[in-house]
Amino acid sequence: MRHVTLEQIFQHPIAQKYINRSGMVHAIAVAYHAFRLANEHGLSVDLAVKAGFLHDIGHYTWYRDGKWDYELYKTNDIHAVKGAERAHKLLIRLGEDPRIAKEIALAILFHTDSFLPSRPIELNSLQSIIKQADEMDEEPGGQHHYRTISYDKALKAIQRLDELVDRTLNQREYVNKYEQA
Numbered sequence: 001m002r003h004v005t006l007e008q009i010f011q012h013p014i015a016q017k018y019i020n021r022s023g024m025v026h027a028i029a030v031a032y033h034a035f036r037l038a039n040e041h042g043l044s045v046d047l048a049v050k051a052g053f054l055h056d057i058g059h060y061t062w063y064r065d066g067k068w069d070y071e072l073y074k075t076n077d078i079h080a081v082k083g084a085e086r087a088h089k090l091l092i093r094l095g096e097d098p099r100i101a102k103e104i105a106l107a108i109l110f111h112t113d114s115f116l117p118s119r120p121i122e123l124n125s126l127q128s129i130i131k132q133a134d135e136m137d138e139e140p141g142g143q144h145h146y147r148t149i150s151y152d153k154a155l156k157a158i159q160r161l162d163e164l165v166d167r168t169l170n171q172r173e174y175v176n177k178y179e180q181a
Protein backbone atom coordinates (compact mmCIF):
# COMPACT_ATOMS: atom_id res chain seq x y z
CA MET A 1 0.00 0.00 0.00
CA ARG A 2 1.40 3.37 -1.01
CA HIS A 3 0.94 6.41 1.24
CA VAL A 4 1.02 8.90 -1.62
CA THR A 5 0.41 8.45 -5.35
CA LEU A 6 2.31 10.16 -8.11
CA GLU A 7 -0.92 11.87 -9.14
CA GLN A 8 -1.25 13.48 -5.69
CA ILE A 9 2.27 14.84 -6.07
CA PHE A 10 1.59 15.99 -9.64
CA GLN A 11 -1.64 17.78 -8.64
CA HIS A 12 -0.01 19.72 -5.78
CA PRO A 13 0.49 23.44 -6.56
CA ILE A 14 4.14 23.31 -5.37
CA ALA A 15 4.92 20.51 -7.83
CA GLN A 16 3.05 22.32 -10.61
CA LYS A 17 4.96 25.55 -9.96
CA TYR A 18 8.48 24.17 -9.76
CA ILE A 19 8.29 21.18 -12.09
CA ASN A 20 6.76 23.26 -14.85
CA ARG A 21 9.70 25.61 -14.32
CA SER A 22 12.31 22.88 -14.80
CA GLY A 23 10.36 20.97 -17.47
CA MET A 24 7.28 18.77 -17.01
CA VAL A 25 8.12 16.61 -20.04
CA HIS A 26 11.61 15.92 -18.67
CA ALA A 27 10.23 15.08 -15.20
CA ILE A 28 7.73 12.59 -16.65
CA ALA A 29 10.33 11.05 -18.98
CA VAL A 30 12.77 10.58 -16.10
CA ALA A 31 10.01 9.06 -13.93
CA TYR A 32 9.31 6.49 -16.67
CA HIS A 33 13.03 5.71 -17.13
CA ALA A 34 13.35 5.36 -13.34
CA PHE A 35 10.38 2.97 -13.28
CA ARG A 36 11.99 0.74 -15.90
CA LEU A 37 15.42 0.81 -14.24
CA ALA A 38 13.97 0.09 -10.79
CA ASN A 39 12.02 -2.82 -12.23
CA GLU A 40 15.13 -4.24 -13.91
CA HIS A 41 17.15 -3.94 -10.71
CA GLY A 42 14.41 -5.17 -8.37
CA LEU A 43 14.25 -1.83 -6.53
CA SER A 44 11.16 -0.02 -5.27
CA VAL A 45 9.26 1.32 -8.29
CA ASP A 46 7.27 3.56 -5.96
CA LEU A 47 10.37 5.36 -4.67
CA ALA A 48 11.96 5.44 -8.11
CA VAL A 49 9.06 7.12 -9.94
CA LYS A 50 8.64 9.69 -7.18
CA ALA A 51 12.36 10.51 -7.08
CA GLY A 52 12.50 10.58 -10.89
CA PHE A 53 9.51 12.88 -11.17
CA LEU A 54 10.73 15.23 -8.40
CA HIS A 55 14.48 15.19 -9.14
CA ASP A 56 14.62 18.69 -10.68
CA ILE A 57 12.09 20.40 -8.37
CA GLY A 58 14.89 22.54 -6.89
CA HIS A 59 15.68 24.53 -10.04
CA TYR A 60 15.99 28.26 -9.82
CA THR A 61 15.61 30.49 -12.88
CA TRP A 62 18.96 31.98 -13.76
CA TYR A 63 18.15 35.08 -15.75
CA ARG A 64 20.45 37.64 -17.29
CA ASP A 65 18.86 40.46 -19.33
CA GLY A 66 15.50 38.68 -19.23
CA LYS A 67 16.89 35.43 -20.65
CA TRP A 68 17.87 32.20 -18.95
CA ASP A 69 21.65 32.07 -18.78
CA TYR A 70 23.04 28.55 -18.87
CA GLU A 71 26.58 29.63 -17.87
CA LEU A 72 25.25 31.52 -14.84
CA TYR A 73 23.30 28.41 -13.91
CA LYS A 74 26.30 26.08 -14.27
CA THR A 75 28.42 28.28 -12.01
CA ASN A 76 25.89 28.99 -9.26
CA ASP A 77 23.41 26.16 -9.29
CA ILE A 78 22.51 24.11 -6.19
CA HIS A 79 19.25 22.62 -7.53
CA ALA A 80 19.98 19.19 -6.12
CA VAL A 81 20.30 20.60 -2.59
CA LYS A 82 17.22 22.80 -2.90
CA GLY A 83 15.27 20.03 -4.63
CA ALA A 84 16.00 17.48 -1.92
CA GLU A 85 14.61 19.85 0.71
CA ARG A 86 11.62 20.99 -1.37
CA ALA A 87 10.63 17.45 -2.35
CA HIS A 88 10.99 16.27 1.25
CA LYS A 89 8.72 19.03 2.54
CA LEU A 90 6.13 18.33 -0.15
CA LEU A 91 6.14 14.57 0.48
CA ILE A 92 5.80 14.97 4.25
CA ARG A 93 2.92 17.42 3.79
CA LEU A 94 1.16 14.91 1.53
CA GLY A 95 1.50 12.26 4.24
CA GLU A 96 4.40 10.22 2.86
CA ASP A 97 6.14 7.69 5.11
CA PRO A 98 9.10 9.68 6.55
CA ARG A 99 11.56 6.88 5.70
CA ILE A 100 10.45 6.96 2.07
CA ALA A 101 10.57 10.77 2.01
CA LYS A 102 14.16 10.64 3.26
CA GLU A 103 15.24 8.04 0.67
CA ILE A 104 13.69 10.11 -2.12
CA ALA A 105 15.27 13.33 -0.83
CA LEU A 106 18.72 11.67 -0.81
CA ALA A 107 18.23 10.29 -4.32
CA ILE A 108 17.43 13.84 -5.46
CA LEU A 109 20.43 15.26 -3.59
CA PHE A 110 22.80 12.85 -5.32
CA HIS A 111 21.23 12.73 -8.81
CA THR A 112 23.94 15.11 -9.97
CA ASP A 113 27.41 15.88 -8.67
CA SER A 114 27.42 19.33 -10.26
CA PHE A 115 27.38 21.07 -6.87
CA LEU A 116 30.11 19.00 -5.24
CA PRO A 117 33.55 20.61 -4.87
CA SER A 118 35.46 17.34 -5.43
CA ARG A 119 35.61 13.63 -4.65
CA PRO A 120 32.84 11.46 -6.06
CA ILE A 121 30.39 10.02 -3.55
CA GLU A 122 29.54 6.34 -3.49
CA LEU A 123 25.89 6.11 -4.51
CA ASN A 124 23.36 3.54 -3.36
CA SER A 125 21.18 1.72 -5.96
CA LEU A 126 18.24 4.12 -5.93
CA GLN A 127 20.52 7.17 -6.10
CA SER A 128 22.41 5.72 -9.03
CA ILE A 129 19.30 4.80 -11.07
CA ILE A 130 17.85 8.31 -10.63
CA LYS A 131 21.15 9.74 -11.89
CA GLN A 132 21.05 7.34 -14.87
CA ALA A 133 17.36 8.06 -15.62
CA ASP A 134 18.09 11.80 -15.65
CA GLU A 135 21.04 11.38 -18.01
CA MET A 136 18.88 9.27 -20.38
CA ASP A 137 16.60 12.26 -20.98
CA GLU A 138 19.18 15.05 -21.03
CA GLU A 139 19.78 17.18 -24.10
CA PRO A 140 22.79 19.41 -24.82
CA GLY A 141 22.67 22.93 -23.37
CA GLY A 142 19.87 22.05 -20.97
CA GLN A 143 17.29 21.89 -23.79
CA HIS A 144 15.37 19.16 -21.95
CA HIS A 145 14.14 21.82 -19.51
CA TYR A 146 12.17 23.60 -22.24
CA ARG A 147 9.93 20.88 -23.68
CA THR A 148 6.29 21.62 -22.87
CA ILE A 149 3.15 19.52 -22.41
CA SER A 150 -0.52 20.30 -21.68
CA TYR A 151 -1.81 19.74 -18.14
CA ASP A 152 -4.23 17.06 -19.36
CA LYS A 153 -1.60 15.11 -21.26
CA ALA A 154 0.80 15.29 -18.31
CA LEU A 155 -1.93 14.13 -15.94
CA LYS A 156 -2.70 11.13 -18.20
CA ALA A 157 0.99 10.13 -18.30
CA ILE A 158 1.16 10.41 -14.51
CA GLN A 159 -2.00 8.34 -13.98
CA ARG A 160 -0.66 5.67 -16.35
CA LEU A 161 2.58 5.51 -14.36
CA ASP A 162 0.61 5.21 -11.11
CA GLU A 163 -1.19 2.21 -12.64
CA LEU A 164 2.11 0.63 -13.69
CA VAL A 165 3.52 1.09 -10.18
CA ASP A 166 0.43 -0.43 -8.55
CA ARG A 167 0.44 -3.36 -10.96
CA THR A 168 4.16 -4.00 -10.36
CA LEU A 169 3.75 -3.79 -6.58
CA ASN A 170 0.78 -6.20 -6.69
CA GLN A 171 2.68 -8.62 -8.93
CA ARG A 172 5.68 -8.60 -6.58
CA GLU A 173 3.41 -9.15 -3.59
CA TYR A 174 1.79 -12.09 -5.38
CA VAL A 175 5.17 -13.62 -6.30
CA ASN A 176 6.41 -13.21 -2.71
CA LYS A 177 3.31 -14.93 -1.33
CA TYR A 178 3.61 -17.73 -3.89
CA GLU A 179 7.30 -18.26 -3.11
CA GLN A 180 6.65 -18.37 0.62
CA ALA A 181 3.73 -20.84 0.28
Ligand SMILES: [Fe+2]
Binds near residue numbers: 026055056134
Ligand atom coordinates in the same frame (compact mmCIF):
# COMPACT_ATOMS: atom_id res chain seq x y z
FE1 LIG B 1 17.09 16.50 -14.81
